[in-house]
Amino acid sequence: MSETLERELAPDPQSLLQSRRLAYSDLPAVIAIERRSFPTPWSLAMFVLELSKPSGICLAARIDDRLVGYLVCSRYDQVWHLMNVAVAPEHRRAGVARQLIGRLFEEAGDGLPFTLEVRVSNREAIVMYERFGFRSAGVRRRYYHDNGEDALIMWLDPKQSELASMSDSARVRDASRTRRG
DSSP, rough: HHHHHHHHHHHHHHHHHHEEEEGGGGGHHHHHHHHHHHHSSOOOHOOOOHHHHHOOOOEEEEEEEEEEEEEEEETTTTEEEEEEEEEGGGTTTSSHHHHHHHHHHHHHHSOOOOOEETTTTTTHHHHHHHHOOOEEEEEETTTTTTTOOOOOEEEEOOOHHHHHHHHHHHHHHHHHHHHHH
């Protein structure tokens, strides 16, 4: 069989992707991805602490029976803090983080705002967060200890996003009325 035909017949990796709550038994695979993803990885104790918080949302992404990504989000009073998102290098740019964040929004579902910090050099992540509606709200100088890099602070307020979407819809509707009249 030709390589082209094999690729065409191969199942879409996105269709095999499943997300669920992260479990303690996932932590060895999480630590392996964490160490391959970040210059200053979280410790096992940090993941255990986050998993033990009943108000948090920790998610795992799996393809077949293999963990390929994870997300850790904590709730603090009236805000969600997206603390950690990582995808195994060989599965990046395939929609894994996008699916995890989408699932996070479904599970959080309470209309509270979200915040996160991201390295200013991580343009791909910043663009992805912007696609979800996150907006830059400032910079934390020298936030990352490994190299002193700044962190971009981003916020998403679902209520504001809904208003913006409604406003966009109204503008489109008004624009179409103007064109007709």
